[in-house]
Amino acid sequence: MEVSPVYMQSDDSEQDRPAYPRLFPTGETRKSDHLKAGLCVDFPVSVVLPAGGTGERTGLQTPKQFCPCLGRPLISYTVESFERVSWIQTIVVVVAKENIGLMMDIIQRFQHKKVLVVPGGSTRHRSICNGVAALGEQRRPAAHKPKVVIIHDAVRPFVDEDFLHKIAMAAKEQGAAGAIRPLVSTVIATTSEGYLDHSLERAKYRASEMPQGFTYDVICEAYKKCTESDFEFGTECLHLALQYCGTNAKLIDGPPTLWKVTYKRDLAAAESIIKETLSQSACLITGGLEAAVALANVLQKVFGALNMELNVTPDLMGGNARHLLEDWNFIKVSVDPFCPSEVEAIIVALEAGNRALLNPAVIIWMHLSVTEEPSTSRRATESAALIDLASTARPRNILLYGIRLHQPEDSEQWDRSASRVADIASALIRDRNPAFVGQLLQA
Ligand SMILES: Nc1ccn([C@@H]2O[C@H](COP(=O)(O)OP(=O)(O)OP(=O)(O)O)[C@@H](O)[C@H]2O)c(=O)n1
Numbered sequence: 404m405e406v407s408p409v410y411m412q413s414d415d416s417e418q419d420r421p422a423y424p425r426l427f428p429t430g431e432t433r434k435s436d437h438l439k440a441g442l443c444v445d446f447p448v449s450v451v452l453p454a455g456g457t458g459e460r461t462g463l464q465t466p467k468q469f470c471p472c473l474g475r476p477l478i479s480y481t482v483e484s485f486e487r488v489s490w491i492q493t494i495v496v497v498v499a500k501e502n503i504g505l506m507m508d509i510i511q512r513f514q515h516k517k518v519l520v521v522p523g524g525s526t527r528h529r530s531i532c533n534g535v536a537a538l539g540e541q542r543r544p545a546a547h548k549p550k551v552v553i554i555h556d557a558v559r560p561f562v563d564e565d566f567l568h569k570i571a572m573a574a575k576e577q578g579a580a581g582a583i584r585p586l587v588s589t590v591i592a593t594t595s596e597g598y599l600d601h602s603l604e605r606a607k608y609r610a611s612e613m614p615q616g617f618t619y620d621v622i623c624e625a626y627k628k629c630t631e632s633d634f635e636f637g638t639e640c641l642h643l644a645l646q647y648c649g650t651n652a653k654l655i656d657g658p659p660t661l662w663k664v665t666y667k668r669d670l671a672a673a674e675s676i677i678k679e680t681l682s683q684s685a686c687l688i689t690g691g692l693e694a695a696v697a698l699a700n701v702l703q704k705v706f707g708a709l710n711m712e713l714n715v716t717p718d719l720m721g722g723n724a725r726h727l728l729e730d731w732n733f734i735k736v737s738v739d740p741f742c743p744s745e746v747e748a749i750i751v752a753l754e755a756g757n758r759a760l761l762n763p764a765v766i767i768w769m770h771l772s773v774t775e776e777p778s779t780s781r782r783a784t785e786s787a788a789l790i791d792l793a794s795t796a797r798p799r800n801i802l803l804y805g806i807r808l809h810q811p812e813d814s815e816q817w818d819r820s821a822s823r824v825a826d827i828a829s830a831l832i833r834d835r836n837p838a839f840v841g842q843l844l845q846a
């Protein structure tokens with residue numbers, strides 16, 4: 404066995420993050436859900452995330468676990484999914500030696516907790532084995548030897564607490580448990596000449612996915628007993644548990660979001676899932692303006708049709724400040740005169756709450772104008788103010804866009820303009836396109 408763990412430990416204080424929505428589309432969104440659902444685990448559980456591969460099949464220079472999705476490396480999303488689970492003790496991330504510095508930077512930049520970084524091996528099994536060995540050698544005073552170890556590919560970012568709970572409980576009962584999914588294609592065996600030999604009856608087989616869970620003793624024994632050939636060519640931890648420990652894993656149907664990022668297009672798919680999750684709701688701040696309330700009604704209809712919720716509030720003061728914690732997207736309606744400090748206040752509040760540390764927040768400055776055509780110099784002043792504010796917001800991971808809307812007398816024309824504004828605003832929120840940051844769009 405090739406085991407030489409090095410301990411690179413992140414700050415593992417139990418201090419919680421601000422209450423971000425979790426990034427997987429399960430419908431559940433709050434950190435304390437496990438308390439509501441009664442998901443308790445009364446035995447120590449730790450996690451190994453193998454992240455030591457090169458991602459050859461993506462065809463990219465950068466290993467896929469370090470590729471950015473909305474400006475954040477994929478692995479950070481996976482770590483986030485686990486660090487939010489209160490009953491998970493330690494997250495061991497196994498990376499190639501040359502990427503240890505990079506991984507430590509990611510942990511520091513995104514303030515990840517509970518993470519140990521361990522050097523990987525030349526194959527996935529060798530990397531996992533290093534991670535499991537590191538769990539047995541932890542020197543942290545608060546760390547217990549785990550009863551159950553969950554193994555999860557670092558390149559499967561969307562895993563939810565409910566499913567992890569099922570895996571952990573079944574692993575403790577049965578010794579091993581793993582996620583399965585129905586096969587998409589039929590599996591066939593080929594002859595050495597490239598002809599069909601036979602095909603398998605698809606309904607009888609399943610795709611083995613991650614996460615998988617093992618009692619610590621089973622996974623340690625499996626890796627102690629397995630052969631060099633297993634280490635070199637094996638792809639299935641559940642198989643090692645069966646072959647070397649006689650443990651028949653419990654198989655549990657998992658959600659489709661457990662899929663593994665394997666090809667370049669999977670990175671785009673992951674980014675689109677993240678964008679969808681971040682776009683589930685927005686908060687429109689009316690500033691007490693009558694016209695803004697009318698606009699909000701139209702926006703609510705358009706957003707509703709896109710499955711986006713629009714919360715409407717006069718301001719973000721007192722109890723209304725909760726929107727700063729609950730929403731990722733803000734629409735601030737203002738009228739003449741153009742007053743940048745209203746938007747600046749939202750940027751400051753988001754920054755103070757460390758709100759955009761992990762995911763970009765969106766602010767749309769919606770400017771209602773009563774004059775038919777603003778003068779050229781007026782337009783230039785407004786655009787310059789927006790560009791200025793947007794460039795302050797951008798390094799704070801806040802995307803600021805502007806929409807200018809003329810408020811016509813005619814009610815039919817107003818409805819048309821309002822629904823055009825709603826289309827533009829929803830597209831800006833859903834796409835989170837950095838190219839339009841600081842642009843004052845005309846509706
Ligand atoms: N020596 C290795 C090889 C793979 N892995 C990890 O195992 C997981 C699943 O493997 P896979 O999708 O095959 O990743 P790669 O080996 O990086 O991809 P490829 O086969 O395309 O090179 C990934 O998180 C990968 O980083 C690892 O920890 N150590």
Ligand SMILES: O=C(CO)[C@H](O)[C@H](O)COP(=O)(O)O
Nearest residue numbers: 556611612613638639640663
């Ligand atoms: O699917 C799996 C579950 O057993 C594999 O273990 C793993 O994710 C496969 O990685 P690779 O693409 O390197 O075979």
